[in-house]
Amino acid sequence: MAHYDAILLSSFGGPEGQDDVIPFLRNVTAGRGIPDERLEEVAHHYRHFGGVSPINEQNRQLKAALEAELAKRGIDLPVYWGNRNWAPYFGDVVREAEQNGHTELLGLVTSAYTSYSGVGQYREDFEKATAGTSVAIDRVREYFDHPGFVTPFVEGVTDASASLRAEGVAPERTHILYVTHSIPNTAAQASGPEFGEGGAYVAQHLAVASVINETAAPASPWSLVYQSRSGDPRTPWLEPDINDVIADLAAGGLTDAVVIVPFGFVSDHMEVMWDLDNEAVETAGEHGIKVRRVPTPGVHPAYVSGLVDLVLERVNDVPADERPHLTALGPWPDHARVRAGEVVASAEADAR
Numbered sequence: 001m002a003h004y005d006a007i008l009l010s011s012f013g014g015p016e017g018q019d020d021v022i023p024f025l026r027n028v029t030a031g032r033g034i035p036d037e038r039l040e041e042v043a044h045h046y047r048h049f050g051g052v053s054p055i056n057e058q059n060r061q062l063k064a065a066l067e068a069e070l071a072k073r074g075i076d077l078p079v080y081w082g083n084r085n086w087a088p089y090f091g092d093v094v095r096e097a098e099q100n101g102h103t104e105l106l107g108l109v110t111s112a113y114t115s116y117s118g119v120g121q122y123r124e125d126f127e128k129a130t131a132g133t134s135v136a137i138d139r140v141r142e143y144f145d146h147p148g149f150v151t152p153f154v155e156g157v158t159d160a161s162a163s164l165r166a167e168g169v170a171p172e173r174t175h176i177l178y179v180t181h182s183i184p185n186t187a188a189q190a191s192g193p194e195f196g197e198g199g200a201y202v203a204q205h206l207a208v209a210s211v212i213n214e215t216a217a218p219a220s221p222w223s224l225v226y227q228s229r230s231g232d233p234r235t236p237w238l239e240p241d242i243n244d245v246i247a248d249l250a251a252g253g254l255t256d257a258v259v260i261v262p263f264g265f266v267s268d269h270m271e272v273m274w275d276l277d278n279e280a281v282e283t284a285g286e287h288g289i290k291v292r293r294v295p296t297p298g299v300h301p302a303y304v305s306g307l308v309d310l311v312l313e314r315v316n317d318v319p320a321d322e323r324p325h326l327t328a329l330g331p332w333p334d335h336a337r338v339r340a341g342e343v344v345a346s347a348e349a350d351a352r
């Protein structure tokens with residue numbers, strides 16, 4: 001049995017008013033050479049919604065849902081919530097936990113896949129936040145193929161396909177677009193070169209998309225596509241872009257509808273609201289193609305109880321061969337623990 005004093009719900013953070021937008025974007029991009037034009041463009045996405053990203057409110061709701069599920073199961077672990085890029089910041093939350101006598105934390109991260117953004121950067125955040133404290137932070141494994149994460153997408157694709165069928169669109173003419181965040185090709189490769197082109201990041205997405213499609217829309221063709229590319233235009237990022245694919249499908253004449261499945265994300269935050277509900281839906285409309293956008297897990301009961309299962313699997317040291325996973329890639333291995341600013345146990349997965 002591993003001992004933990006508390007859970008640390010760990011997320012990205014987002015602005016909650018117009019005055020927060022630029023300081024937030026500076027936090028996000030600190031030292032990573034995002035061109036100013038791109039920052040202004042992204043600021044505009046936030047400004048359009050009053051400078052408020054929905055992500056913090058979604059995390060408050062997820063925290064409340066986790067607390068309710070833990071209480072229901074009689075598990076006595078408080079939940080702290082901290083972010084990388086906006087208040088409540090990890091550093092403040094870790095000190096608050098320490099003052100409350102909670103020094104052994106288990107991180108639940110709102111990223112399901114392996115990449116620097118979802119793994120290495122959080123480990124660095126935890127190193128900084130625990131430096132000079134007596135706090136240690138573990139994190140649960142990447143849960144891209146955990147039933148709790150996959151089930152809401154299976155339901156969403158099933159419902160979207162049924163509603164299109166009800167409008168007379170044949171499943172064979174409905175194309176399912178599994179969409180995730182583009183990252184630089186080099187970052188994808190670094191996520192696990194042993195998984196071939198695109199590394200673990202692409203392999204995980206392909207494996208999950210194939211499982212969702214087989215279960216929810218077996219008669220429909222599908223593709224893995226990307227959104228939210230940024231950075232220097234000369235640097236290659238993962239392609240194709242969702243908007244280009246919608247245009248190509250329309251030109252191909254075999255597609256009457258697309259189902260957009262934002263399975264790279266756990267909640268309907270700004271990247272979903274702007275890049276999909278605004279841009280991609282508009283692209284489909286311009287090409288006369290029907291469109292459905294499937295919800296992200298949010299506070300879906302399967303996701304919330306899946307996260308609690310992931311906590312219990314660590315508390316109870318459940319062996320790998322008993323850990324739930326829906327693809328041949330899983331169960332993904334656990335990561336090294338960070339204690340007082342140092343990585344104290346090394347694991348192969350932590351090169352990422």
Ligand SMILES: CC1=C(CCC(=O)O)c2cc3nc(cc4[nH]c(cc5[nH]c(cc1n2)c(C)c5CCC(=O)O)c(CCC(=O)O)c4C)C(CCC(=O)O)=C3C
Binds near residue numbers: 028053115231
């Ligand atoms: C893989 C991945 C995820 C999924 C995994 C995870 O969830 O962690 C993700 C999530 C998110 N990304 C978000 C926002 C942003 N990401 C940016 C920039 C970047 N993301 C990248 C990758 C990812 N990002 C990369 C390689 C960059 C460029 C270089 C860099 O900066 O490392 C920028 C800067 C401007 C721009 O270039 O777009 C912003 C504002 C929000 C918050 C949304 C909200 O506010 O509701 C969320 C959940």
Ligand SMILES: [Fe+2]
Binds near residue numbers: 181
């Ligand atoms: Fe991002």
